[in-house]
Amino acid sequence: MPPKNFLKIFLLPFWVTFTPHLILKVVFKVRSDSNEQLLLKGLANNDAKAIDTIYKDNFNVVQAFVLNNNGSYDEARDVFQEAVIALYEKSKDESFVLTCQIRTYLFSISRRLWLRRLSQIGRHSAQIDGLEDTIPVEEDMEIHEKRNAEFSMMDRAFNSLGEPCKSILESYYIQKKDMTEIAQSFGYTNSDNAKNQKYKCLMRLKKLFFAQYNIGE
Amino acid sequence: MEDILLLDSIERYLTNAMLPEEKAYFEQLRKDTPEIDQMVVEHKLFLQQMDAYTGHRNLKHFLHESHARLLEKGDINEDGVVRTKGKLVQFYHKYKKVTAIAASIAGFTALTISVLVAYLTPSVNKSQIQQLNGAIDQIKKVQQIQNKKISELNSSIPKDVKVISSGTAFLIDNKGYLVTNAHVLKGSGAIVVNNKGQEFIAKIVNIDQTRDLAILKIDDNTYKPSGSLPYSIKKGNIELGEELYTLGYPKDEIVYNMGYLSAESGFDGDTASCQISLSANPGNSGGPVFNKNGEIVGILSTRQTSAEGVVFAIKAKGIYKMIDELKKSDSTLQKIKVPANNSSLKGIDRVKQIQQVEDYVFLVKAYNQQ
Numbered sequence: 001m002p003p004k005n006f007l008k009i010f011l012l013p014f015w016v017t018f019t020p021h022l023i024l025k026v027v028f029k030v031r032s033d034s035n036e037q038l039l040l041k042g043l044a045n046n047d048a049k050a051i052d053t054i055y056k057d058n059f060n061v062v063q064a065f066v067l068n069n070n071g072s073y074d075e076a077r078d079v080f081q082e083a084v085i086a087l088y089e090k091s092k093d094e095s096f097v098l099t100c101q102i103r104t105y106l107f108s109i110s111r112r113l114w115l116r117r118l119s120q121i122g123r124h125s126a127q128i129d130g131l132e133d134t135i136p137v138e139e140d141m142e143i144h145e146k147r148n149a150e151f152s153m154m155d156r157a158f159n160s161l162g163e164p165c166k167s168i169l170e171s172y173y174i175q176k177k178d179m180t181e182i183a184q185s186f187g188y189t190n191s192d193n194a195k196n197q198k199y200k201c202l203m204r205l206k207k208l209f210f211a212q213y214n215i216g217e
Numbered sequence: 218m219e220d221i222l223l224l225d226s227i228e229r230y231l232t233n234a235m236l237p238e239e240k241a242y243f244e245q246l247r248k249d250t251p252e253i254d255q256m257v258v259e260h261k262l263f264l265q266q267m268d269a270y271t272g273h274r275n276l277k278h279f280l281h282e283s284h285a286r287l288l289e290k291g292d293i294n295e296d297g298v299v300r301t302k303g304k305l306v307q308f309y310h311k312y313k314k315v316t317a318i319a320a321s322i323a324g325f326t327a328l329t330i331s332v333l334v335a336y337l338t339p340s341v342n343k344s345q346i347q348q349l350n351g352a353i354d355q356i357k358k359v360q361q362i363q364n365k366k367i368s369e370l371n372s373s374i375p376k377d378v379k380v381i382s383s384g385t386a387f388l389i390d391n392k393g394y395l396v397t398n399a400h401v402l403k404g405s406g407a408i409v410v411n412n413k414g415q416e417f418i419a420k421i422v423n424i425d426q427t428r429d430l431a432i433l434k435i436d437d438n439t440y441k442p443s444g445s446l447p448y449s450i451k452k453g454n455i456e457l458g459e460e461l462y463t464l465g466y467p468k469d470e471i472v473y474n475m476g477y478l479s480a481e482s483g484f485d486g487d488t489a490s491c492q493i494s495l496s497a498n499p500g501n502s503g504g505p506v507f508n509k510n511g512e513i514v515g516i517l518s519t520r521q522t523s524a525e526g527v528v529f530a531i532k533a534k535g536i537y538k539m540i541d542e543l544k545k546s547d548s549t550l551q552k553i554k555v556p557a558n559n560s561s562l563k564g565i566d567r568v569k570q571i572q573q574v575e576d577y578v579f580l581v582k583a584y585n586q587q
Contacts, residue, residue, distance in 0.1 A: 008457055045457070046272070046275055046276060046279055047277060048282075048283070050282045051276075051279050051280065051288065052287065052397070053282045055284065055287055055293070056287055056292045056293065057492075059284075059287070059293045060293060063293070073295040077284060077295075081280045081281075081284075083274070083276065084280060085276055085277070088273075088276050089273075092272065101223050104425060133377070140402070145272070147269065150266060150269065150270075151273050151274075153269040154266060154267070155270070173267050173271060173272045174270075174274060195225070196221060198219075198223045199221040199225060200221065202224065203220065203221075203224065206259075206260075206263055209263065210259075210263075211267070
């Protein structure tokens with residue numbers, strides 16, 4: 001038998017086995033990549049459908065990890081939601097491109113968050129790692145911590161504001177309501193009065209916030 | 218009041234709600250008064266913080282809603298049972314595709330290679346080899362038939378009997394009296410075979426279970442008594458450390474083994490026997506133990522299973538005691554003469570000793586009539 005023929009016969013099974021698999025893999029990867037980008041965009045815009053999809057696809061893995069490592073259902077939920085928030089903060093950034101799957105990112109963040117929490121409360125467990133991929137997320141964790149701190153500063157400032165300031169500012173800045181609408185619902189005679197009140201409140205809020213912010217800095 | 222107006226202006230400026238002229242005026246004001254400029258920057262930062270806060274808070278809210286919704290739909294669950302799969306199952310799920318692919322590649326490759334090998338191997342030799350095989354088979358068959366005939370001619374073992382144990386025996390009187398172990402003679406009859414393969418029918422004369430000794434007598438016309446026995450059987454004691462050797466039939470051929478006396482008493486302090494360090498195997502039972510002068514000092518009987526190389530031999534004194542007792546009860550045994558002190562082997566070397574002795578050491582096959 002000539003050697004050329006022999007080589008062909010020998011290589012044929014490998015070609016048959018590997019090639020379709022590789023092609024499929026590439027096609028699926030491209031498709032899932034664009035899917036993931038869409039999901040991230042949806043998340044950045046607080047799109048309920050995107051949030052639901054991300055939630056549904058990733059929650060169970062994180063929940064299993066937390067439960068297996070000495071955690072409760074509530075703790076699992078908190079950890080997962082915090083991870084989604086971290087992803088959200090990243091997705092807000094226009095220049096951001098996710099270098100790994102959403103699943104891997106969320107799991108890595110959740111894992112770090114939970115292990116840190118475990119060591120904080122001194123509840124140690126023989127760490128059970130699933131077979132999920134993880135990526136190093138230390139840097140992202142730092143950014144996230146900072147954001148979290150700012151969030152709680154603002155939250156504290158809002159909560160120590162007292163009514164009706166809190167509600168007025170929430171209506172205007174968070175629910176993005178119109179000033180006339182606010183005036184009506186709060187019972188101000190005109191929107192200018194409501195506006196005045198709003199600015200007074202805003203000044204107090206700024207004071208409260210920056211008091212903490214500057215200490216924090 | 219001015220603060221509020223200023224704040225209003227800053228906010229309208231930042232949200233781009235100013236008319237062009239107003240904006241130009243404000244920008245000029247910003248340039249001229251650093252305090253206002255600083256306030257603008259500060260407020261901008263604050264509004265950014267507010268935005269971030271708003272987004273964060275809204276998302277938290279959405280996530281809670283999402284959680285509740287999925288919980289209701291059953292896409293996620295929080296009931297008491299932890300629904301996590303075992304590691305192995307997780308592993309299986311993760312790698313099942315890879316495993317399946319790997320397995321099919323392996324299978325396919327193996328098949329291909331075997332087909333190729335089968336196809337490419339030169340197939341000419343095969344028939345030649347097989348022919349050779351056939352020839353060997355034929356030769357084997359012929360041999361088997363021949364062997365059968367030979368054994369039919371020569372075997373003294375009665376037909377339809379079953380050999381159940383074998384051991385070693387040695388002559389104590391050239392009239393055909395042999396000594397062996399009682400435990401060797403388990404069956405109803407025995408034959409003895411000498412080192413040349415000649416078989417003789419033997420009669421069991423006496424079995425002494427307490428001493429574990431037995432006497433056989435060759436009862437066969439083909440047996441021709443030889444001259445006097447070359448060895449003697451020693452009544453006296455053996456010294457510790459004395460070099461000893463034995464001959465026996467652990468297989469169909471006579472086997473020599475050498476050792477030394479390691480204790481003067483036998484198993485569990487039995488003074489009728491002694492302990493020898495020597496390697497022995499089933500079939501050595503009943504074999505003579507010689508000292509360096511070629512005198513028989515004992516009969517190899519048992520070995521310790523828990524220790525390597527520890528065997529026990531009945532002291533030769535036991536033979537005399539047994540025969541003395543027998544002589545009292547059985548007058549036909551009066552003729553037995555045990556050689557007490559006429560060993561002709563003293564001073565000659567071991568190989569020569571064995572050459573002279575081996576003709577008097579027999580393989581015993583005890584059988585049961587079926």
